[in-house]
Amino acid sequence: MSLSLRSAAELLHGAGLLREIITPSTWTMDPDDVPGCDDPLTSLTYDSRSITPGTMMCCKGRFRPEFLDGADARGLAAYVAETDLSARTAAPGLIVDDSRKALSLLASEFHGRPQDELTLIGITGTKGKTTTAWFTQAILNAASGGRCGLISSLANCVDGHTMTESTLTTPESLDAMRLMRRAVDNGMRYMVMEVSSQAYKVERVFGLTFDVGAFLNISPDHISPIEHPTFEDYLFCKRQIVRNCRRLVLGMDSDHAGLLLQDAAERGIHVDTFALHDPASGLDSPADTTIATTSDLDRYIPVVNGVTLPAISLTMPGEANALDAAAAMSIAAAAGVTPNDPAMSAPSGIQVPGHMERDVSADGIIGYVDFAHNHISTSTLLDEVDRRFGDRNPRIILVTGSAGGKALDRREGIVTAALGRVESFIFTLDDPNFEDPQAIARQMLDHVTDPAASARIVIPREAAIEAAVADARNHPDRLSIILVIGKGHETCNIINGARVPYDGDRVVLRRALGLDADGPNAGGVDGGGDDGEGNADEGDDDARGSTRS
Incomplete structure (x- = not known):
């Protein structure tokens, strides 16, 4: 797992990514022109806060030059970037066409392929x-x-x-x-x-x-x-x-x-x-x-x-x-x-947490927690409900929201997948991040065109799930099926860039149904990805640290 400035430069040159090697005193293609070019690098990072003596820093994504201020004092050995940063550091720089590609190749070599x-x-x-x-x-x-x-x-x-x-x-x-x-x-x-x-x-x-x-x-x-x-x-x-x-x-x-x-x-x-x-x-x-x-x-x-x-x-x-x-x-x-x-x-x-988890209350209300978060996954979930319960004419209640700042097509897709199949829509909070969750919910509600369906907004997610259970109990003459979708296993909501703790959909649903909230698989993990590349995966991390956007 040995990587030096020389071997890094040779690797990137061989991949057609290296443009030049820059120091405050020279521009070159020859690593021998850089003192210590064969010294082993002790670490590789894309987070400037983790620089220690002997670190190579890869400047990618939303990196800003000022992130390198003070890096020399902490022992920065070299950096990889798409532009000259010698105004900020005396460390040699490997200037490349694409820093993300460079990071991937260097990471593989640093960890011994x-x-x-x-x-x-x-x-x-x-x-x-x-x-x-x-x-x-x-x-x-x-x-x-x-x-x-x-x-x-x-x-x-x-x-x-x-x-x-x-x-x-x-x-x-x-x-x-x-x-x-x-x-x-x-x-x-x-x-x-x-x-x-x-x-x-x-x-x-x-x-x-x-x-x-x-x-x-x-x-x-x-x-x-x-x-x-x-x-x-x-x-x-x-x-x-x-x-x-x-x-x-x-x-x-x-x-x-x-x-x-x-x-x-x-x-x-x-x-x-x-x-x-x-x-x-x-x-x-x-x-x-x-x-x-x-x-x-x-x-x-x-x-x-x-x-x-x-x-x-x-x-x-x-x-x-x-x-x-x-x-x-x-x-x-x-x-x-x-x-x-x-x-x-x-x-x-195998039971994947937060995927097709089903509970039944003492009074016969059926609840599903699932990661469905777009048109195809919502449609698939409803197909399964119909396959299993369609002959009983169930009353379906959907609790859903949509993430802020991305995948904007989901707001319509979730609703259109449910039109004509769901009798009661409850729109709620689901990782709004920097958007107004009320505005997201209103956008989704505007897509409800079924005159036979009811639709409302209840922003606190716990209250929305409780409202769904109350709605079901108001119709004891029908088989009620509650679908709580979008978050699956997650036990946080992303609000204004922060991860706000949340009990998790299944815990809240089981509690509202009068079941043991700590029943089998009821707990979640504070996850951020998604089966369909959802709420947390589709942004980029800056070079200062992980920002899940």
């Missing part, structure tokens, strides 16, 4: 990344004796079993490499990683080639001035996983699957496909791995590469989760697990 010692799996898609990642880790752990790590929006795992809080769907490249190095040192053989569209847009995974890349699905999301200006840009960023993997796993029913198959064919990449088979819905696309519904709503029959496996039941209900299980089986098979390995049944016991 840990990705080369792992079977690396990357998973992208608009929805289902987190569930698929957790299912995949479960299979690979079962097959390898617990030697699979995980980098996901909910939690990271570097020892096969201990989950620690994460803050981004895909971490900064330096943080990802640090996690991979720890995983390798802990004896891990596999690493499963969620890959967001922003990970490619801001070069968090630049230089990484996944042994298996998975593209689950695509639908419009994250269209905003600070994320993707158009759906085309969003899809293009996600498509980059195809050119950066050795083998592709593809959802055959995904929109634009034909385009992705063309991408793979152009690069000579083998493609494994997966699909859900449900005769009632007309779903029967041919695929290498399929999972079929049965007369039992909770049992499915998987077929992996022509091998029919024993029927499985999933702890997490719903056909969307069954499809994610099929994706995980296809990924595991592509990574070398044989179809008839008992490990393939591992998803049956």
